[in-house]
Amino acid sequence: MKVKFGLKNVHVFPMTEQTDSETGAITMSYSSAIAIPGAVNLSLDVSEDTPEPFYADDGVYYVPAGASSGYTGNLEVALMPDEVKLALMTFIKDAAEVMIELKEATAKLFGMTFEIASDAKARKLVYYKCQFGRINLAASTNTSSKTPATDTAPLTVLPTSQLFDLGDGNAISVVSGYSTPDTDSTVYNNWHSAIHTPTAFLDSLTVAPDSQSDEVYEHLVSEIQSADVALSGNTFTGTLYYLPNGMAASGPLSGAGHFMAVKLSNLDQRTTSCLIGLDPSQGTGLVEIFGDPDMVGVFKIANTSQRLKVIQTGAGKERIQIFSLSGLTLEPAPPAEG
Numbered sequence: 001m002k003v004k005f006g007l008k009n010v011h012v013f014p015m016t017e018q019t020d021s022e023t024g025a026i027t028m029s030y031s032s033a034i035a036i037p038g039a040v041n042l043s044l045d046v047s048e049d050t051p052e053p054f055y056a057d058d059g060v061y062y063v064p065a066g067a068s069s070g071y072t073g074n075l076e077v078a079l080m081p082d083e084v085k086l087a088l089m090t091f092i093k094d095a096a097e098v099m100i101e102l103k104e105a106t107a108k109l110f111g112m113t114f115e116i117a118s119d120a121k122a123r124k125l126v127y128y129k130c131q132f133g134r135i136n137l138a139a140s141t142n143t144s145s146k147t148p149a150t151d152t153a154p155l156t157v158l159p160t161s162q163l164f165d166l167g168d169g170n171a172i173s174v175v176s177g178y179s180t181p182d183t184d185s186t187v188y189n190n191w192h193s194a195i196h197t198p199t200a201f202l203d204s205l206t207v208a209p210d211s212q213s214d215e216v217y218e219h220l221v222s223e224i225q226s227a228d229v230a231l232s233g234n235t236f237t238g239t240l241y242y243l244p245n246g247m248a249a250s251g252p253l254s255g256a257g258h259f260m261a262v263k264l265s266n267l268d269q270r271t272t273s274c275l276i277g278l279d280p281s282q283g284t285g286l287v288e289i290f291g292d293p294d295m296v297g298v299f300k301i302a303n304t305s306q307r308l309k310v311i312q313t314g315a316g317k318e319r320i321q322i323f324s325l326s327g328l329t330l331e332p333a334p335p336a337e338g
Contacts, residue, residue, distance in 0.1 A: 008122075010036040010077070011192045013111040014087050015129065017161055023233065026161040028129070030111050030195045034087060038078030039114065040150055044071035044157065070129075070175055071157040080135055080151040089132050089153075107132045111195040124179040124191040129158045164198040174198055201317030203268040207231060207310060209238070210261035216298050217247045224259045229328075236260070236308070237327035240301060242334070247298065257300050258330045262308065264295040270314035279307045279322075286311065304328050 013030040020027070047069040082099060085091040090105035112130050115122040133154030163171035177196060179188050187196060209229040212222040224247070229238030240258040247253040267274060267290070276297045277286035286309070289297055299308070308323040 007039050007042050007114045007116060009192060010039040010075075010112065010114040012036060012084060012088060012130075013113075013195050015109045015111050017109065025163070028160060028162045033113075033192060033194075034081070034083055035192075036075075036077055036081060036084060040076040040078065042073065042075050042114070042155070044073035044155070046071055070159055071127075071155075073155055074136075074152050075132075075155045076150050076152045078150055080153060085135070090134065101134075113192050113195070115191075121181070124188065126177045126191070126196055127157045128160045128174055128176065128195065131156045131158070165204070166198060166200050200319055202270060202312050202314055202319040203266075204319065204321060205264055205268065205271075205274070205310065205312060206266040207308075207321065207323060208263055208265070209236075210263045210296050214261070214263075214294075214296065216261050216296060217253060219243075219247055221261050224261060229260070231323065232327065234322065235324040235327045239329045239331060242331045244334070247300075253298060253300055255300075256333065257302070259298060259300055260325075260328075261296055261298045264289060264297070264310070267295075268312060268314060268319075271312050273311075273313040275309075275311040275313075277309055279309045301325065301328070301330065304330065 011033040013033050015028055015030050018027050018029070019025070080089075082091075082093075085099065086093060088108045088110050090102045090107055092100050092102060094100050108131070110130050110132075112127045113124065115124050133156070136152040136154075157175060159173040159175050161173070164174055165171050177198065179191065208231055209225065210216065210221045212220070212227055214221045216224075224241055224243060226239040226241070229236065229240070231237075240260055242256070242258060244256045246255045246257060247259055253259065262276075264274065264276065271290060273288065274290035275286035276289050278299050278301075287297060289295055304325045304327075306325050308325065310321045310323075312319045312321075
């Protein structure tokens with residue numbers, strides 16, 4: 001399927017990718033915008049991963065939506081600026097100030113923003129990860145025709161290597177975005193100043209082990225977990241102590257076992273509900289903690305394959321944060337007497 005745009009206000013943003021040596025996570029960063037005046041049109045073919053149909057009732061029940069692999073096509077402009085050729089294409093400038101195209105060179109990555117020329121209120125678009133091919137030149141001798149020559153650059157739009165957290169508990173790759181009539185005015189007015197970063201519906205809150213000196217259920221936190229309990233990325237690490245008498249006479253915190261206390265802070269101001277609990281649960285399910293002045297949750301940990309889940313709700317949206325307990329060490333129970 002071909003997507004063709006009449007466009008204006010094209011800007012490109014040179015982009016670099018950095019890989020974290022420990023986690024392998026990739027982070028993208030963009031340089032300042034370079035304007036490309038004289039845009040003529042953008043023609044793109046959609047690239048999709050073709051999914052397998054799901055069969056049921058002796059026939060095709062549904063076909064899943066294809067995962068986007070991006071787009072390929074061409075950007076046509078009146079004249080591609082030398083600044084863009086030097087920053088993003090396979091060109092250098094020699095000592096005599098002559099533009100030289102290299103035989104073997106890799107075009108650079110960039111983000112791109114532009115506007116749809118025909119919209120009543122210009123719809124603004126962003127492509128997050130792009131790459132130019134070698135430019136196609138159109139030149140001709142002077143004739144009675146006044147049709148101008150143009151430059152056409154092959155363009156590939158790719159899914160991002162960086163994953164973005166939009167608040168549903170999943171980190172995802174993105175390809176493009178566009179403004180709507182409801183887009184925040186500041187974001188809309190500054191569309192070509194910087195690449196818009198996909199934003200979560202609600203800001204993430206801060207989750208951390210509770211302070212060692214705090215008291216929960218008539219126990220100091222230092223009695224249930226060591227001072228080395230910490231949150232590294234989305235994984236809790238450290239040691240939980242074994243409590244032979246539990247933390248309460250009855251209920252989900254009763255009985256011998258291991259327990260952990262966590263403190264929540266920095267809730268998004270739009271939050272109207274905040275649930276916290278273990279997955280799978282050990283009888284407590286998700287507990288409402290919003291409105292609790294201490295914002296502390298205490299849980300009985302059955303094993304380190306469980307996960308801690310936090311669900312914020314506000315402004316008609318929901319944000320889910322999930323934390324692994326796989327880095328915790330559970331202190332062994334003492335040997336039985338006799």
